[in-house]
Amino acid sequence: MLPGLASAALAATLALAGQDAGTAGRWSEEALLRTPALGPHIGSASRPTAGPGWFRPSDRLVGTYYFFWYDHASGEHFRNADGSDALVDHPVRPETVSYRDVAWHRKELLDLMDAGVDFILPVYWGAPPDVPAKFTGHYEGIVRLVEAAAALRRQGRRPPAIGMFYDTSSLAPGGNIAGVHVDLTTAEGKAWLYVTIRDYFSMVPPALWAAIGGKPIVFLYSAGAARAGTDDPSVHAYVRSHFAADFGGVVPYMVTERSWQARGDNAYDWGAAFGPKAWGVAAVGPGYDDRAVPGRNSPVISREEGARYRRAWERLLAMDPATRPKIAVVETWNELHEGTGICETREYGRTYIELTRRYAARWRSGDRVKPAGPLAGARSVSIAFGPGAPARGIRLIRNADGLYRLSEAAGSPCVETKPNTANREQFLYCEVDDDFYFEPSGPVTVTLECLDEGGGNVGVTYDSTDVRAHLAGAYTAAPSIPRGDTGKWRAFQFRLPDARFANRQNSFTDFRVSAGGTRLRLRRVTISKGSGTNAAPVKPPGDLE
Numbered sequence: 001m002l003p004g005l006a007s008a009a010l011a012a013t014l015a016l017a018g019q020d021a022g023t024a025g026r027w028s029e030e031a032l033l034r035t036p037a038l039g040p041h042i043g044s045a046s047r048p049t050a051g052p053g054w055f056r057p058s059d060r061l062v063g064t065y066y067f068f069w070y071d072h073a074s075g076e077h078f079r080n081a082d083g084s085d086a087l088v089d090h091p092v093r094p095e096t097v098s099y100r101d102v103a104w105h106r107k108e109l110l111d112l113m114d115a116g117v118d119f120i121l122p123v124y125w126g127a128p129p130d131v132p133a134k135f136t137g138h139y140e141g142i143v144r145l146v147e148a149a150a151a152l153r154r155q156g157r158r159p160p161a162i163g164m165f166y167d168t169s170s171l172a173p174g175g176n177i178a179g180v181h182v183d184l185t186t187a188e189g190k191a192w193l194y195v196t197i198r199d200y201f202s203m204v205p206p207a208l209w210a211a212i213g214g215k216p217i218v219f220l221y222s223a224g225a226a227r228a229g230t231d232d233p234s235v236h237a238y239v240r241s242h243f244a245a246d247f248g249g250v251v252p253y254m255v256t257e258r259s260w261q262a263r264g265d266n267a268y269d270w271g272a273a274f275g276p277k278a279w280g281v282a283a284v285g286p287g288y289d290d291r292a293v294p295g296r297n298s299p300v301i302s303r304e305e306g307a308r309y310r311r312a313w314e315r316l317l318a319m320d321p322a323t324r325p326k327i328a329v330v331e332t333w334n335e336l337h338e339g340t341g342i343c344e345t346r347e348y349g350r351t352y353i354e355l356t357r358r359y360a361a362r363w364r365s366g367d368r369v370k371p372a373g374p375l376a377g378a379r380s381v382s383i384a385f386g387p388g389a390p391a392r393g394i395r396l397i398r399n400a401d402g403l404y405r406l407s408e409a410a411g412s413p414c415v416e417t418k419p420n421t422a423n424r425e426q427f428l429y430c431e432v433d434d435d436f437y438f439e440p441s442g443p444v445t446v447t448l449e450c451l452d453e454g455g456g457n458v459g460v461t462y463d464s465t466d467v468r469a470h471l472a473g474a475y476t477a478a479p480s481i482p483r484g485d486t487g488k489w490r491a492f493q494f495r496l497p498d499a500r501f502a503n504r505q506n507s508f509t510d511f512r513v514s515a516g517g518t519r520l521r522l523r524r525v526t527i528s529k530g531s532g533t534n535a536a537p538v539k540p541p542g543d544l545e
Helices: 009-016 029-034 102-114 137-153 187-202 236-244 303-318 351-365
Strands: 060-067 119-124 164-166 215-220 253-257 264-267 283-284 327-330 380-384 394-397 404-409 412-417 427-432 444-453 455-461 491-494 511-514 521-529 541-545
Touching: 009 187, 029 187, 060 102, 060 351, 102 137, 102 351, 119 137, 119 215, 119 412, 164 187, 187 236, 236 253, 264 283, 303 351, 327 351, 380 394, 404 511, 412 427, 427 521
Parallel strands: 060 119, 060 327, 119 164, 164 215, 215 253, 253 264, 283 327
Antiparallel strands: 380 521, 394 427, 404 412, 412 521, 427 511, 444 491, 444 521, 455 511, 491 541
16 A cells, blocks of 8 residues: 555555446446545545645735656656657756655755745646556655655745646546546536545645635646536536535635636636746746657747746736736646756756746736837737748747638739638637737737628637636637628728737637638738727728729
């Protein structure tokens, strides 16, 4: 048995894992809920005692994702199946690295303290019935982490508080050894989700919890792994009610990845390594490189010798402290397979620890910086299309439902949308330079030079501050403008009074253009800043010829 785990719970879990997959009731709600919790910190008759990591909702906080699956002695997450190096970035002393070793966790916690991190989100790939057969390391790793954190507390130190990052990949058939595809619309699916959360927090003393307003923090990863139900608010209600019953009336603070249509207490967007995010939870990352992972073919996002990370923090710090998110999360502390870590490594030393300490202090203080990039003072940006056409501050980004080809029409080079299999509509996605516009600073006008053909409407859907709009404003529809069929190039102007442009649309873009389900040909896009008095209003299209 693993020290620190409840022996009865472990025995019950082993017995359940050994049952035949066809056993009646194996995955029933009743069977899952009656499985004893893996740890002892559950069933309190009263509300759990608050610890130093029980933060107020008004506190400005910095957290990060903590990957603890590395074990050098066995090669776990150090070597690929073919024996090749599984890491892009490497620990300075790899022989000391093991999730089984309290000393390794202690070293990481001390470094996290040095980086100014308030809370960590250990990445947990658990599933209630079958973890002992496949995911033992996750359980042992949590136990050792807790031992290290508790020892530091006894010494009068304050290590980062411990939340939970639920890697929902375990809801997919390939993510659990039983091959179950968890359906959250069912009672047993909800119980599966809840029991996994319950088991995790039963292993972490409440005094070590990271909590917002007394609610322990749970980040839920992508909705894509679940069979169904991520659009059902009753999932969160189920988790809260059962958690309260098991943990003395306390309910969790649920933070959902933006792919969840049923939102929790807050929301975030995974992928900050590609650019800063500003959902309910803000996020930054240093870069991305997964070339050591077999089968991957992702683009490498250069760290630019730390410039990318500094720029990401400064873009968040340029936001108004009164309206920007209270929580900033670094993606990640030590995901060394994908090159997103900011921990001490052979490649970068302690550079990112020092950078994080500096920026975390500014975040908590409410500091605000003025954008300083080359386009920070520009009044407009634009892009034209065709070979050698100019682009300044706007990029056209391909996406699954944003396909296009270079073309020519009515004497001008242009781009035209292509049909796609992801969406009935054909979109063109645009990314606006963050230095030009990232945080609301007055209205902007988007001018599209489109070929006037096919009838219908030209529309712009943009990232805005309107939290009532789709996905908390990430997809706000501006009033569309009718299109004729003259065959001429015409200007369509859209005044956006509440643009945010915080990279929240698909592929980290800021707005998209469409003409319904029909083809759209576009030769130029211009975005202009303006005050409330001189910004161009929405206008009918005007001839350009």
